[in-house]
Amino acid sequence: GQNIDQPTEMTATEGAIVQINCTYQTSGFNGLFWYQQHAGEAPTFLSYNVLDGLEEKGRFSSFLSRSKGYSYLLLKELQMKDSASYLCAVRDQYGGATNKLIFGTGTLLAVQP
Amino acid sequence: ETGVTQTPRHLVMGMTNKKSLKCEQHLGHNAMYWYKQSAKKPLELMFVYNFKEQTENNSVPSRFSPECPNSSHLFLHLHTLQPEDSALYLCASSQGGSTGELFFGEGSRLTVL
Numbered sequence A: 001g002q003n004i005d006q007p008t009e010m011t012a013t014e015g016a017i018v019q020i021n022c023t024y025q026t027s028g029f030n031g032l033f034w035y036q037q038h039a040g041e042a043p044t045f046l047s048y049n050v051l052d053g054l055e056e057k058g059r060f061s062s063f064l065s066r067s068k069g070y071s072y073l074l075l076k077e078l079q080m081k082d083s084a085s086y087l088c089a090v091r092d093q094y095g096g097a098t099n100k101l102i103f104g105t106g107t108l109l110a111v112q113p
Numbered sequence B: 001e002t003g004v005t006q007t008p009r010h011l012v013m014g015m016t017n018k019k020s021l022k023c024e025q026h027l028g029h030n031a032m033y034w035y036k037q038s039a040k041k042p043l044e045l046m047f048v049y050n051f052k053e054q055t056e057n058n059s060v061p062s063r064f065s066p067e068c069p070n071s072s073h074l075f076l077h078l079h080t081l082q083p084e085d086s087a088l089y090l091c092a093s094s095q096g097g098s099t100g101e102l103f104f105g106e107g108s109r110l111t112v113l
Helices: none
Strands: A003-005 A009-013 A018-025 A032-037 A044-049 A053-057 A060-065 A070-075 A084-095 A098-103 A107-112 B004-007 B010-013 B018-025 B031-037 B044-050 B053-057 B064-070 B073-079 B087-094 B108-112
Touching (some): A018 A084, A070 A084, A098 B053, B004 B087, B018 B031, B044 B073, B053 B064
Parallel strands (some): A009 A107, B010 B108
Antiparallel strands (some): A003 A018, A084 A098, A084 A107, B018 B073
């Protein structure tokens, strides 16, 4: 079956670093995505990993280990505006222009002063 | 114009009503998607269209009927829905490429009475 696990909620302090973990078991794998979703807004793309290792993009980094079925999203120098839900998604197959993404339930991050 | 626009943003309907959700993308993408987002559940893929052709129907009940007249527009026709269909319906688009990430609209919040 298809399964993606991530913590339901996390709390962190402004200025700190937080790591959001995601583990997956899927029938296929063709990349892992992280999305950010503020309440009442559209999910927005944060990062993409298809090979093992760390991808860094400003304050956000994402790591992938395919052999372990594991990824994490690292947020540095947390700001209040980072309070949002963070969605982990695995691309099950990639056919031309279409993507079949399987999502986790999301991790609701609360950044406190 | 924002990338992916959905209307209406909010919809309340009775179980015997017929209504439609509309999605329009201004990104020149070839693929469009409908996802369902319910509280504390992962995003569920409903339908995928590539160049106006349906490529995925994820066992969605027939009371949901998609329509894709061209690569820029996607509709979801709703008929005799159930209260458990109340959710946020998200439209997304994507283009083939090395990442192929999805671009989401802000969603249509549906309440079925």
